[in-house]
Amino acid sequence: MIRAIVTDIEGTTSDIRFVHDVLFPYARQHLDSFVRENQQQSLVAAALKSLREEIAQPQADIDTLIVRLFSFMDEDRKSTSLKALQGMVWHDGYVNGDFTGHLYSDVVPALTLWQSQGISLYVYSSGSVAAQKLLFGYSNAGDITALFSGYFDTHVGAKREMNAYQNIAREIGLPTHELLFLSDIRQELDAAREAGWHTVQLIRDDGDTLSDHHQVNRFDQINLELFSS
Numbered sequence: 212m213i214r215a216i217v218t219d220i221e222g223t224t225s226d227i228r229f230v231h232d233v234l235f236p237y238a239r240q241h242l243d244s245f246v247r248e249n250q251q252q253s254l255v256a257a258a259l260k261s262l263r264e265e266i267a268q269p270q271a272d273i274d275t276l277i278v279r280l281f282s283f284m285d286e287d288r289k290s291t292s293l294k295a296l297q298g299m300v301w302h303d304g305y306v307n308g309d310f311t312g313h314l315y316s317d318v319v320p321a322l323t324l325w326q327s328q329g330i331s332l333y334v335y336s337s338g339s340v341a342a343q344k345l346l347f348g349y350s351n352a353g354d355i356t357a358l359f360s361g362y363f364d365t366h367v368g369a370k371r372e373m374n375a376y377q378n379i380a381r382e383i384g385l386p387t388h389e390l391l392f393l394s395d396i397r398q399e400l401d402a403a404r405e406a407g408w409h410t411v412q413l414i415r416d417d418g419d420t421l422s423d424h425h426q427v428n429r430f431d432q433i434n435l436e437l438f439s440s
Contacts, residue, residue: 213409213435214389215331217363217379219370220343222395223413229313230338237304238297239284243277245300254299262292289337291365298342305349312346315415319352321430326358330435335363335379335392337370371398376406391438393430397422409438 221227249255250273259276263269266279283293304310322332334343340362348356367382368375380387387407394400397419400410404424411433412424419426427433 212389213330213391213438215333215360215383215385216325216391216393217333217335217383218392219394219396219399219413220334220336220338220346222415223393224315224318225313225346226315226415233310233313234297234301235284237309238300239281241300241303242280242284242296245303246277246280246296247273249299255296258292258295258299261295262290265290265292289365289369291339294337294339294342294364298339298345301342301345305345312348312350314347314350314352314355315430317429317431319355319358321433322355322358325435331360331383332358333361333363333379333383334359335367335370335375337365340364340366370394370396371402373402373405376403376408380406380408391435393433397424400424 218224221230246255246259250259259273262276262279263271268275271279280293280296283290305312326332334347336343338346343362343364344356347359348354361383363379363382367378376387376392380390383390388409391409391411392400392403393411393413394403395413395415397412400412400422404410410424412419412422412426413430414426414428425437
Protein backbone atom coordinates (compact mmCIF):
# COMPACT_ATOMS: atom_id res chain seq x y z
CA MET A 212 0.00 0.00 0.00
CA ILE A 213 1.35 3.41 -0.99
CA ARG A 214 1.33 5.90 1.88
CA ALA A 215 3.54 8.61 0.35
CA ILE A 216 4.31 9.75 -3.18
CA VAL A 217 7.43 11.70 -4.11
CA THR A 218 7.47 13.44 -7.48
CA ASP A 219 10.15 14.91 -9.67
CA ILE A 220 9.43 18.24 -11.40
CA GLU A 221 11.20 18.66 -14.76
CA GLY A 222 9.53 16.49 -17.38
CA THR A 223 7.19 15.01 -14.76
CA THR A 224 4.89 17.67 -13.31
CA SER A 225 6.21 20.39 -15.59
CA ASP A 226 7.36 20.81 -19.17
CA ILE A 227 11.13 20.70 -19.23
CA ARG A 228 11.02 23.53 -21.77
CA PHE A 229 9.75 25.87 -19.02
CA VAL A 230 12.97 25.30 -17.12
CA HIS A 231 15.27 25.53 -20.12
CA ASP A 232 13.47 28.25 -22.09
CA VAL A 233 12.26 30.47 -19.22
CA LEU A 234 13.99 29.85 -15.88
CA PHE A 235 17.56 29.22 -17.00
CA PRO A 236 17.72 32.22 -19.38
CA TYR A 237 16.19 34.46 -16.70
CA ALA A 238 18.83 33.37 -14.19
CA ARG A 239 21.61 33.86 -16.74
CA GLN A 240 20.37 37.39 -17.47
CA HIS A 241 20.05 38.50 -13.84
CA LEU A 242 22.51 36.40 -11.80
CA ASP A 243 25.56 38.64 -12.18
CA SER A 244 23.86 41.83 -10.99
CA PHE A 245 21.90 40.02 -8.29
CA VAL A 246 25.00 38.48 -6.72
CA ARG A 247 26.99 41.71 -6.85
CA GLU A 248 24.19 43.78 -5.35
CA ASN A 249 23.25 41.28 -2.62
CA GLN A 250 26.53 39.56 -1.73
CA GLN A 251 26.39 40.82 1.86
CA GLN A 252 22.85 39.58 2.40
CA SER A 253 22.93 36.51 4.67
CA LEU A 254 21.43 33.92 2.32
CA VAL A 255 23.52 35.07 -0.61
CA ALA A 256 26.66 35.20 1.53
CA ALA A 257 25.99 31.65 2.74
CA ALA A 258 25.59 30.40 -0.85
CA LEU A 259 28.83 32.11 -1.87
CA LYS A 260 30.63 30.59 1.09
CA SER A 261 29.35 27.18 0.00
CA LEU A 262 30.54 27.90 -3.54
CA ARG A 263 34.03 28.79 -2.29
CA GLU A 264 34.13 25.47 -0.47
CA GLU A 265 32.87 23.63 -3.56
CA ILE A 266 35.64 25.02 -5.76
CA ALA A 267 38.24 24.80 -2.96
CA GLN A 268 39.06 28.51 -3.18
CA PRO A 269 38.20 29.99 0.24
CA GLN A 270 39.55 33.42 -0.72
CA ALA A 271 37.94 33.64 -4.16
CA ASP A 272 36.69 37.14 -4.96
CA ILE A 273 33.27 37.95 -6.38
CA ASP A 274 34.50 38.09 -10.00
CA THR A 275 35.97 34.61 -9.72
CA LEU A 276 32.79 33.27 -8.15
CA ILE A 277 30.57 34.73 -10.83
CA VAL A 278 32.75 33.23 -13.57
CA ARG A 279 32.43 29.84 -11.90
CA LEU A 280 28.66 30.19 -11.56
CA PHE A 281 28.33 30.82 -15.27
CA SER A 282 30.62 27.90 -16.07
CA PHE A 283 28.45 25.69 -13.85
CA MET A 284 25.38 26.84 -15.79
CA ASP A 285 27.12 26.01 -19.06
CA GLU A 286 27.92 22.54 -17.73
CA ASP A 287 24.41 22.06 -16.24
CA ARG A 288 26.26 21.17 -13.07
CA LYS A 289 24.08 20.16 -10.12
CA SER A 290 25.76 22.61 -7.79
CA THR A 291 23.85 23.21 -4.57
CA SER A 292 25.22 26.75 -4.27
CA LEU A 293 24.30 27.60 -7.87
CA LYS A 294 20.80 26.18 -7.38
CA ALA A 295 20.36 28.28 -4.24
CA LEU A 296 21.36 31.48 -6.02
CA GLN A 297 19.23 30.70 -9.07
CA GLY A 298 16.28 30.20 -6.75
CA MET A 299 16.79 33.64 -5.24
CA VAL A 300 16.85 35.22 -8.71
CA TRP A 301 13.75 33.30 -9.76
CA HIS A 302 11.95 34.51 -6.62
CA ASP A 303 12.04 38.03 -7.99
CA GLY A 304 10.78 36.85 -11.36
CA TYR A 305 7.82 35.00 -9.87
CA VAL A 306 6.91 37.79 -7.45
CA ASN A 307 7.17 40.43 -10.19
CA GLY A 308 4.94 38.36 -12.48
CA ASP A 309 7.60 37.91 -15.13
CA PHE A 310 6.48 34.25 -15.44
CA THR A 311 4.44 31.56 -13.67
CA GLY A 312 5.45 27.98 -12.96
CA HIS A 313 4.28 25.49 -15.56
CA LEU A 314 2.21 22.45 -14.53
CA TYR A 315 0.63 19.92 -16.85
CA SER A 316 -3.17 20.01 -16.60
CA ASP A 317 -3.39 16.45 -15.25
CA VAL A 318 -1.09 17.07 -12.26
CA VAL A 319 -3.19 19.03 -9.76
CA PRO A 320 -6.34 16.86 -9.98
CA ALA A 321 -4.29 13.71 -9.30
CA LEU A 322 -2.34 15.29 -6.45
CA THR A 323 -5.55 16.60 -4.90
CA LEU A 324 -7.20 13.17 -5.12
CA TRP A 325 -4.22 11.40 -3.56
CA GLN A 326 -4.02 13.89 -0.71
CA SER A 327 -7.75 13.43 -0.04
CA GLN A 328 -7.09 9.70 0.24
CA GLY A 329 -4.60 10.33 3.04
CA ILE A 330 -1.47 9.92 0.93
CA SER A 331 1.37 12.29 1.82
CA LEU A 332 2.93 14.13 -1.11
CA TYR A 333 6.54 15.27 -1.47
CA VAL A 334 8.79 16.79 -4.11
CA TYR A 335 12.35 15.75 -4.97
CA SER A 336 14.17 17.82 -7.57
CA SER A 337 17.72 18.87 -8.37
CA GLY A 338 16.49 22.46 -8.09
CA SER A 339 16.67 23.95 -4.61
CA VAL A 340 13.78 23.58 -2.18
CA ALA A 341 13.23 27.33 -2.42
CA ALA A 342 12.94 27.10 -6.22
CA GLN A 343 10.53 24.17 -5.91
CA LYS A 344 8.26 26.13 -3.56
CA LEU A 345 8.29 29.08 -5.94
CA LEU A 346 7.24 26.99 -8.94
CA PHE A 347 4.34 25.42 -7.07
CA GLY A 348 3.48 28.61 -5.20
CA TYR A 349 3.30 30.73 -8.35
CA SER A 350 2.09 28.07 -10.80
CA ASN A 351 -0.31 28.41 -13.70
CA ALA A 352 -2.79 26.56 -11.46
CA GLY A 353 -2.29 28.96 -8.56
CA ASP A 354 -0.63 28.26 -5.22
CA ILE A 355 -0.68 24.50 -4.65
CA THR A 356 2.01 24.31 -1.96
CA ALA A 357 -0.60 23.19 0.59
CA LEU A 358 -0.75 19.84 -1.20
CA PHE A 359 2.81 18.94 -0.22
CA SER A 360 4.12 17.68 3.11
CA GLY A 361 7.75 18.36 2.27
CA TYR A 362 10.43 19.04 -0.31
CA PHE A 363 13.84 17.50 -1.02
CA ASP A 364 16.77 18.68 -3.12
CA THR A 365 20.36 17.55 -3.65
CA HIS A 366 21.15 18.10 0.04
CA VAL A 367 19.81 14.55 0.53
CA GLY A 368 21.99 13.19 -2.28
CA ALA A 369 22.17 12.96 -6.06
CA LYS A 370 19.03 11.82 -7.83
CA ARG A 371 20.73 8.89 -9.56
CA GLU A 372 22.20 7.48 -6.35
CA MET A 373 20.44 4.97 -4.12
CA ASN A 374 21.48 6.62 -0.87
CA ALA A 375 19.40 9.72 -1.68
CA TYR A 376 16.22 7.66 -1.63
CA GLN A 377 17.27 5.93 1.56
CA ASN A 378 17.77 9.37 3.12
CA ILE A 379 14.37 10.58 1.92
CA ALA A 380 12.64 7.49 3.26
CA ARG A 381 14.34 8.04 6.60
CA GLU A 382 13.17 11.67 6.72
CA ILE A 383 9.62 10.79 5.71
CA GLY A 384 9.58 8.04 8.31
CA LEU A 385 8.03 5.29 6.22
CA PRO A 386 9.37 1.95 4.94
CA THR A 387 10.44 2.09 1.33
CA HIS A 388 7.81 -0.43 0.18
CA GLU A 389 5.16 2.18 1.08
CA LEU A 390 6.80 4.87 -1.07
CA LEU A 391 6.27 5.67 -4.75
CA PHE A 392 8.65 7.82 -6.81
CA LEU A 393 7.51 9.52 -10.02
CA SER A 394 10.04 10.70 -12.59
CA ASP A 395 10.65 10.86 -16.31
CA ILE A 396 14.28 9.75 -15.93
CA ARG A 397 14.98 6.02 -15.97
CA GLN A 398 18.27 6.28 -14.06
CA GLU A 399 16.59 8.11 -11.17
CA LEU A 400 13.91 5.44 -11.00
CA ASP A 401 16.58 2.74 -11.06
CA ALA A 402 18.20 4.30 -7.97
CA ALA A 403 14.87 4.58 -6.17
CA ARG A 404 13.96 0.98 -6.92
CA GLU A 405 17.39 -0.18 -5.74
CA ALA A 406 16.54 1.51 -2.43
CA GLY A 407 13.30 -0.50 -2.25
CA TRP A 408 10.83 2.05 -3.60
CA HIS A 409 7.98 1.54 -6.05
CA THR A 410 8.38 3.55 -9.26
CA VAL A 411 6.39 4.97 -12.16
CA GLN A 412 7.93 6.64 -15.19
CA LEU A 413 6.10 9.66 -16.66
CA ILE A 414 6.67 9.75 -20.40
CA ARG A 415 5.08 12.77 -22.01
CA ASP A 416 6.34 11.93 -25.50
CA ASP A 417 7.71 8.67 -26.92
CA GLY A 418 8.26 5.73 -24.58
CA ASP A 419 11.63 4.85 -23.09
CA THR A 420 12.47 1.54 -24.75
CA LEU A 421 15.44 0.99 -22.42
CA SER A 422 13.31 1.23 -19.27
CA ASP A 423 11.61 -1.61 -17.42
CA HIS A 424 9.68 0.71 -15.12
CA HIS A 425 5.91 1.02 -15.45
CA GLN A 426 5.30 3.88 -17.89
CA VAL A 427 2.35 6.28 -18.17
CA ASN A 428 1.73 9.46 -20.15
CA ARG A 429 -0.33 11.33 -17.56
CA PHE A 430 -0.82 11.48 -13.80
CA ASP A 431 -4.41 10.24 -14.13
CA GLN A 432 -3.09 7.00 -15.65
CA ILE A 433 -1.28 6.10 -12.43
CA ASN A 434 -3.09 3.24 -10.71
CA LEU A 435 -2.02 2.94 -7.08
CA GLU A 436 -3.78 -0.42 -6.78
CA LEU A 437 -0.86 -1.90 -8.72
CA PHE A 438 1.21 -1.39 -5.56
CA SER A 439 -1.34 -2.65 -3.00
CA SER A 440 0.33 -5.99 -2.35
